[in-house]
Amino acid sequence: LIFTLRKRINTISTGDMVCLGLAPGLFLGRLANFINAELWGRPTDLPWGVAFPTVSAQNCPDVVGICARHPSQLYEALLEGLILGALLIYMAWRRGALKYEGLIGGTFLTGYGLARFAVEFVRQPDAQFVSSGNPLGLAWQVSGWGLTMGQLLSLPMIAIGIYFILRAKRNG
Numbered sequence: 001l002i003f004t005l006r007k008r009i010n011t012i013s014t015g016d017m018v019c020l021g022l023a024p025g026l027f028l029g030r031l032a033n034f035i036n037a038e039l040w041g042r043p044t045d046l047p048w049g050v051a052f053p054t055v056s057a058q059n060c061p062d063v064v065g066i067c068a069r070h071p072s073q074l075y076e077a078l079l080e081g082l083i084l085g086a087l088l089i090y091m092a093w094r095r096g097a098l099k100y101e102g103l104i105g106g107t108f109l110t111g112y113g114l115a116r117f118a119v120e121f122v123r124q125p126d127a128q129f130v131s132s133g134n135p136l137g138l139a140w141q142v143s144g145w146g147l148t149m150g151q152l153l154s155l156p157m158i159a160i161g162i163y164f165i166l167r168a169k170r171n172g
Contacts, residue, residue, distance in 0.1 A: 012164075016097075016104035020088055023108070027081020034073040041070025041122045070122040079115035087111065100172035106164025113157035120150040 004011040033039045037052040043060045049068030052058070060067035088104055088111075091097035097104050125137020126149050138146030147155075 010101070012102045012105065013098075016102065019105045019108035020092060023081050023085030023088060026112075027077050027085065030073045030077035030081060034071060034077070039073055040124055041072035041075075042124055043067050044070045044122070046070070069124070072119050072123040075119045075122070076115065079119065080112055084108065084111040084115065100168040102164035103168035103172070106161045106166075106168060109157045109161030110165065111161070113154040113161060117151050117154040117158070120148045120154075123148075123150065126150075 001011060003009070004014050037054050037057060040050070040052050040057050043049075043063055045068065048071065050071045051066045051068050057069060058067050060069075088097075088108060091107060092104060097107075126139070127137075129137040129139050129149065134141070136146070137148060139149040139152055140147050
């Protein structure tokens with residue numbers, strides 16, 4: 001941002017190009033999270049559940065024996081890295097989306113926010129929000145419904161992304 005402002009380069013168009021490189025970076029980052037056994041999901045009995053070797057990952061009060069967890073890092077690698085990345089590349093090179101200032105960036109923000117919002121349903125909650133009265137680790141809740149911190153942070157991204165998409169369509 002500072003560089004584009006100092007050099008008087010179009011910030012939104014530069015952001016569009018930067019967003020094309022973010023998806024592969026997110027893919028590799030989420031694979032690293034999986035390899036390092038960090039940011040795992042909630043316990044599951046699904047056949048693709050993963051038994052992470054760390055003591056904290058095996059701390060599942062309701063599970064007898066080995067605790068398998070959702071590989072939420074792989075879900076995010078697939079959604080944020082591969083699928084969103086493929087969509088952005090398709091839009092840029094096959095549909096000419098770079099001609100519409102903000103369309104790629106808006107699609108990235110919306111797609112990333114939606115993917116993160118969805119994966120939060122199976123991701124292990126932030127420890128600081130978990131309590132006996134709040135076992136799901138909801139950061140905000142009303143009448144038994146709520147959102148995790150990741151979901152709350154995704155909402156502005158989705159809104160800003162939609163704004164840029166609509167702006168690009170209107171100006172294009």
